[in-house]
Amino acid sequence: MSAPVRTAPRRIAAGPSILPGVASARFDLRPVYEPLIFLVLTSAAYFAMPPNMQYILGIAVIYALLTTSLSVLFGWTGTYTFGHAAFFGMGAYAAALLKDQAWGPLTFLGVSAAVAAVAAVVIGLIGRRLAKVEFAMLTMIVGQIAYLLTFRVPELEGDNGIYGIPRGEIAGVDLAPPETFWWYSVIVVAVVMGLLRRINLSSFGESLSAIRDDPVKAAAIGIPVNALRLAAFTLAGAVAGLAGGLFAQQGSIVTPSTLSFTFSGQIIIMALLGGMTRFWGPAVGAILFQFINALVFGNTPHATLVLGAILLAVVLVFPSGVLGVLSRLRGLLSRGRRTR
Amino acid sequence: MAVISTLINGVAYGVPLFLVASGLTLIYGVIGVLNFAHGSFFVVGALLATTVIGTGLPTLPTFAVAVLAGAAAVAALGLVTESTVVRRLYRGDHITMLLATFAVLLIVEGVAEVLWGTTPRSISRPEVLSGSTRILGATIPLYDIVLVVVGVLVAAGLFLLINKSAFGRSVRAVAQDSVMGEAVGLNTKRVMLLVFGLGSALAGLAGALIAPNVSVSPSLGHDFILQSFAIVIIGGLGSVTGSLVAALLVGVAEAFAVAHMPELAGFTFYILVAVVLLVRPRGLLGSAKLGRA
Numbered sequence: 001m002s003a004p005v006r007t008a009p010r011r012i013a014a015g016p017s018i019l020p021g022v023a024s025a026r027f028d029l030r031p032v033y034e035p036l037i038f039l040v041l042t043s044a045a046y047f048a049m050p051p052n053m054q055y056i057l058g059i060a061v062i063y064a065l066l067t068t069s070l071s072v073l074f075g076w077t078g079t080y081t082f083g084h085a086a087f088f089g090m091g092a093y094a095a096a097l098l099k100d101q102a103w104g105p106l107t108f109l110g111v112s113a114a115v116a117a118v119a120a121v122v123i124g125l126i127g128r129r130l131a132k133v134e135f136a137m138l139t140m141i142v143g144q145i146a147y148l149l150t151f152r153v154p155e156l157e158g159d160n161g162i163y164g165i166p167r168g169e170i171a172g173v174d175l176a177p178p179e180t181f182w183w184y185s186v187i188v189v190a191v192v193m194g195l196l197r198r199i200n201l202s203s204f205g206e207s208l209s210a211i212r213d214d215p216v217k218a219a220a221i222g223i224p225v226n227a228l229r230l231a232a233f234t235l236a237g238a239v240a241g242l243a244g245g246l247f248a249q250q251g252s253i254v255t256p257s258t259l260s261f262t263f264s265g266q267i268i269i270m271a272l273l274g275g276m277t278r279f280w281g282p283a284v285g286a287i288l289f290q291f292i293n294a295l296v297f298g299n300t301p302h303a304t305l306v307l308g309a310i311l312l313a314v315v316l317v318f319p320s321g322v323l324g325v326l327s328r329l330r331g332l333l334s335r336g337r338r339t340r
Numbered sequence: 341m342a343v344i345s346t347l348i349n350g351v352a353y354g355v356p357l358f359l360v361a362s363g364l365t366l367i368y369g370v371i372g373v374l375n376f377a378h379g380s381f382f383v384v385g386a387l388l389a390t391t392v393i394g395t396g397l398p399t400l401p402t403f404a405v406a407v408l409a410g411a412a413a414v415a416a417l418g419l420v421t422e423s424t425v426v427r428r429l430y431r432g433d434h435i436t437m438l439l440a441t442f443a444v445l446l447i448v449e450g451v452a453e454v455l456w457g458t459t460p461r462s463i464s465r466p467e468v469l470s471g472s473t474r475i476l477g478a479t480i481p482l483y484d485i486v487l488v489v490v491g492v493l494v495a496a497g498l499f500l501l502i503n504k505s506a507f508g509r510s511v512r513a514v515a516q517d518s519v520m521g522e523a524v525g526l527n528t529k530r531v532m533l534l535v536f537g538l539g540s541a542l543a544g545l546a547g548a549l550i551a552p553n554v555s556v557s558p559s560l561g562h563d564f565i566l567q568s569f570a571i572v573i574i575g576g577l578g579s580v581t582g583s584l585v586a587a588l589l590v591g592v593a594e595a596f597a598v599a600h601m602p603e604l605a606g607f608t609f610y611i612l613v614a615v616v617l618l619v620r621p622r623g624l625l626g627s628a629k630l631g632r633a
Contacts, residue, residue: 265446312425312440
């Protein structure tokens with residue numbers, strides 16, 4: 001069976017998507033050149049910026065990976081989660097707790113991803129029979145449990161957080177200087193984004209779209225809905241955990257705020273700002289949000305209020321429903337940058 | 341009798357949770373909106389009570405006024421939210437709703453931070469209710485008994501309102517099928533507005549009642565809304581009776597955990613949620629709900 005390819009926007013692809021003569025995903029080069037464009041653009045911006053902005057962009061590219069992992073659920077599969085920060089935090093805490101191991105930085109990222117993936121499998125199995133809204137609440141509650149545990153388990157140090165997570169070195173190159181770490185983190189992010197893009201274009205990604213659009217019909221044509229949902233949840237958890245590990249290496253400290261409910265909400269807001277109907281939307285949203293936040297609202301004490309106002313504006317300006325609307329919004333926000 | 345005191349303690353702990361959760365589940369059952377902002381409404385009720393009472397020792401009438409003012413003001417806040425934000429999104433999907441009410445949560449919390457500051461506040465119980473009494477050999481704080489009585493009154497009132505009154509009949513009709521309700525001449529918009537106001541009032545009432553027991557700050561809502569969501573899930577989305585059963589169950593379990601297994605205190609909610617979801621994915625009374633799923 002040839003893998004169907006989405007060459008047109010989803011609204012059109014909902015029609016006959018397996019067309020004769022369409023190149024299969026295997027020969028689609030978007031998973032290669034799109035991350036390269038991402039890497040070149042962000043790096044060009046990075047080296048043109050003053051150091052304080054470089055710091056923000058360094059965090060923003062990690063958040064770009066995190067919001068894209070959220071989009072695997074919200075945007076690709078139509079599964080809603082309000083506790084995504086938990087996986088990010090688990091990845092970060094995994095790296096923090098194992099900081100004394102003499103592993104390379106990439107091994108740490110692998111461990112972070114694995115820990116979060118295992119947690120995602122367990123949560124996904126507990127919630128496998130739940131309807132959408134109940135599942136969203138379950139994820140929220142799980143997130144809160146993870147957050148409370150950081151205060152309850154002495155080794156996790158509560159509000160103080162865990163300090164001194166090393167950046168390590170790869171092939172003799174010390175990652176401690178900011179510029180070296182920038183190359184390390186942006187390459188890791190770009191490679192994982194490329195893998196996600198490949199998965200997004202595969203028949204697996206296409207099946208997820210079918211589940212999102214109509215789970216009953218998807219089941220009727222033989223798509224194993226529950227198994228694929230679980231797979232998507234695990235994938236999203238693993239990538240979020242990897243982003244968390246990267247975040248821990250970047251800041252060398254992990255605090256409970258990385259798995260708070262508020263941060264889960266912020267991940268959703270960032271992804272929504274970019275729009276989750278396009279693959280690169282959440283990544284663009286994350287970077288945009290970080291700069292809006294730093295430049296416009298960095299000095300206001302009313303961050304919560306401003307965050308709420310942004311979200312309400314995004315949701316209300318187009319009353320026709322968020323998913324259909326945000327691709328238009330993203331189109332406005334990122335016109336002239338990237339089209340997909 | 342330690343068991344009886346733990347039991348009453350647990351029930352008293354469960355009552356504010358029931359008030360918050362019943363409002364949440366009522367709004368969900370009738371309108372189909374899972375209202376994130378409910379947690380911030382609860383906090384506004386608590387903050388208003390601290391403002392009305394101030395730092396002194398309140399008399400019983402002052403305290404009653406503070407509680408009623410909290411409920412009334414939050415009801416008004418709910419009515420405004422419904423008519424400005426929620427109403428526009430009835431035709432949107434669940435996720436749009438969740439995000440919009442999440443935005444309202446952030447905005448209300450942000451405004452509360454501006455008005456009341458982030459420093460935690462605390463108030464005293466009214467003098468007459470600050471003592472304790474002995475029941476069957478157990479020492480019970482009087483305030484716990486007040487909470488239990490309020491819980492019983494609200495549960496009975498809600499039951500009568502929904503099942504016996506003319507308004508309740510239209511509420512049930514809208515919950516079952518709002519389009520059909522409109523076709524037979526019900527003003528469904530008004531019913532939904534009033535239900536939203538009623539649910540919000542319950543959140544405000546709960547907030548004002550719990551204010552003497554906790555330290556009140558604008559971020560109090562986060563933890564409480566998650567606990568209320570846990571109760572709504574355990575009880576079954578849309579079932580008021582379910583949230584009553586779940587709140588009592590959780591309250592008593594939490595009280596026993598505090599008394600006998602302190603390492604589990606604060607986690608009983610979440611453990612119960614996991615167990616209930618594994619056994620009954622739609623909650624304890626998920627099938628006996630008010631209206632639609």
